[in-house]
Amino acid sequence: MSTWLLVGLGNPGPDYERTRHNVGFMIADELARRARASFSAPRGMRASVAETVISSAGVGSPPGDKLVLVKPRTFMNESGQAVGKLASFYKVPVDHVIIVHDEIDLEFGQLRIKRGGGDNGHNGLKSVRAHLHTGDFYRVRFGVGRPTGHHAAADHVLATFPSSMREDLAAEVQRAADACETLICEGLTATQNKFNS
Template sequence: MSTWLLVGLGNPGPEYEWTRHNVGFMTADELARRARASFSSARGMRAGVAETVISVTGLGIPPGDKLVIAKPRTYMNESGVAVGKLASFHKVAPDHIVVVHDELDLDFGQLRLKQGGGDNGHNGLKSIRAHLHTGDYFRVRIGIGRPPGRQDPVDYVLGTFPGAMREDLAVEIGRAADACEALVTEGLASAQNRFNS
């Protein structure tokens, strides 16, 4: 039996719930909902964790494989603390870690899957690299677009999605969850062919 660690990035607390920076949390919530798994506080892990052993009728991962879905309870710039602890505890190598995060360089509605690469100024990814000592994990990048005009990118990512976008947002979160499932069940190349836009 192998274990996959899927981490949705975001900031904890209700004030951040609908912010652009929290699309990773939203995707983790959707995956947990599909797996009928609930998040609980994992002792010493600094994360909310939902664990499931996948059956044939589950997400399609080979029967018996374990999926650990996590939402760090640290702020974004310390995400690596939780990821490092979880990876060590569950003995998960980077090639079985999937990080879901917002991406300024992709327009809203775009999705990209990849393995490795730079951090592109994303503080959550920088922290994960520092704690894993590598950037060679899988990423599901959810486009949020660039801020309009001269708006500070920090203010933009911490801004909430307008109410008018919530329906489209739900569709995009569903697609991101589908992409996560495809990545762990079919492999990167197949998932990229289906979801990279």
């Protein structure tokens, strides 16, 4: 049995809950909901953590691999502190680390799953790379689209999704959670073929 670390990136606190930057948290929450797993805050880890299992029958279905769901309790640009500590604590190799994050270079709802690559100006990824000393982890990139007009990218990702998108957002979060399960159970190529858009 191996252990997987799946980290949803976001900012802590109610002010950021429904923002584009927090889709990683939303997807981690959806996986925890499926597994009927609860998040707690282990001392010194700077993250909310939920432990479950994952098998071909789905998340929360034993027997299978251990799955540790993580939502850092730091701000986005310090996410790597929690990721580095937890990867070390659970002895998870980098090829079993999955980072789920927002991506402005993809249209809303588009998914791209890959391993490795740069941080593309994403401060959360930059921090994770710095603390893991490599970028060779898996990424599940969730499209939030680029801002229109003269809006800055930072303002765009820190804005909440409009209420008119609520149903679409819920459906796309489900699909991204499906992609995370597929990545662990079936591997990268199968996941890319099924979900990359």
